[in-house]
Amino acid sequence: MDTTVYRPLDPPTPGGRGGDPSTPAVRARGLAKVYGTGAATVRALDGVDVDFAAGAFTAIMGPSGSGKSTLMHLLAGLDTASSGAAYLGGTEITTLDDGALTRLRRDRVGFVFQSFNLLPMFTAQQNITLPLELAGAGLDHEWFDLLVTTLGLRDRLTHRPAELSGGQQQRVAIARALIAKPEVVFADEPTGNLDSRSGAEVLSFLRRSVRELGRTIIMVTHDPTAAAYADRVVLLADGRIAGDIADPTPESVLTGLDALRSLDGAAGHVGAAAGQGPVSR
Numbered sequence: 119m120d121t122t123v124y125r126p127l128d129p130p131t132p133g134g135r136g137g138d139p140s141t142p143a144v145r146a147r148g149l150a151k152v153y154g155t156g157a158a159t160v161r162a163l164d165g166v167d168v169d170f171a172a173g174a175f176t177a178i179m180g181p182s183g184s185g186k187s188t189l190m191h192l193l194a195g196l197d198t199a200s201s202g203a204a205y206l207g208g209t210e211i212t213t214l215d216d217g218a219l220t221r222l223r224r225d226r227v228g229f230v231f232q233s234f235n236l237l238p239m240f241t242a243q244q245n246i247t248l249p250l251e252l253a254g255a256g257l258d259h260e261w262f263d264l265l266v267t268t269l270g271l272r273d274r275l276t277h278r279p280a281e282l283s284g285g286q287q288q289r290v291a292i293a294r295a296l297i298a299k300p301e302v303v304f305a306d307e308p309t310g311n312l313d314s315r316s317g318a319e320v321l322s323f324l325r326r327s328v329r330e331l332g333r334t335i336i337m338v339t340h341d342p343t344a345a346a347y348a349d350r351v352v353l354l355a356d357g358r359i360a361g362d363i364a365d366p367t368p369e370s371v372l373t374g375l376d377a378l379r380s381l382d383g384a385a386g387h388v389g390a391a392a393g394q395g396p397v398s399r
């Protein structure tokens with residue numbers, strides 16, 4: 119596990135803003151993914167029911183192999199489920215064909231990866247606006263300016279990725295993920311390649327984009343301190359939802375992870391162990 123310690127740069131403010139709280143941005147119902155057959159069968163996800171609120175920053179945590187990446191890939195339409203359903207807003211994505219999934223990922227979802235995935239020959243500005251070019255959509259200059267200001271990229275727009283620090287590159291990747299105002303941004307270990315200060319900045323920007331810009335973010339992370347920037351932490355163990363922590367702190371997340379280890383595969387839910395009551399969905 120990455121033991122990097124991140125220090126929040128600004129104090130947390132309660133609650134998320136924006137989105138329609140009555141409709142979850144993302145839902146899973148009985149979602150399952152099975153790899154292999156016979157003795158080699160792995161149930162990577164084993165019947166997951168979970169809602170992710172619009173306008174909230176949610177972290178997904180759990181031990182290695184607990185199914186975090188599998189869940190994110192199914193929710194983002196990057197992989198197909200073995201059974202069950204995943205929804206983006208009102209759209210059941212588990213029944214869409216490849217073409218519809220490609221359009222959905224392009225038009226309604228943003229991605230931030232551990233390795234930034236910027237195009238090296240393009241400037242920061244060109245990288246940010248690339249999704250609009252690919253979609254044939256026009257640039258909302260006001261939104262672009264707001265993103266660039268919020269992410270502190272104003273004086274870096276003409277630089278190529280090789281001329282930017284890791285933290286700056288990830289901030290460009292976040293602006294790119296947000297430029298088309300997607301319904302949800304999936305972030306997969308977004309601070310995994312960053313030092314603690316750059317990681318803290320990136321996490322603060324992710325949180326600001328939820329609180330101030332009304333976006334919805336679902337982040338997979340191994341780091342309890344990173345998870346504590348979120349409004350909520352969903353814990354996975356053995357392909358199942360094993361805990362749910364509202365308003366997490368590094369301490370409550372660590373307590374929740376420790377409780378998971380002590381459950382050691384037994385069925386259970388660690389919300390109470392982490393100082394939270396079970397969250398009804």
Ligand SMILES: Nc1ncnc2c1ncn2[C@@H]1O[C@H](COP(=O)(O)OP(=O)(O)OP(=O)(O)O)[C@@H](O)[C@H]1O
Pocket residue numbers: 153154160161162180181182183184185186187188189
């Ligand atoms: N393509 C695959 N073929 C077979 N098994 C797989 C495949 N992908 C994942 N698995 C298995 O599914 C389970 C869940 O994997 P997943 O990558 O979702 O876990 P994770 O929680 O993201 O792990 P980590 O924290 O190590 O990245 C693991 O047992 C893994 O070995």
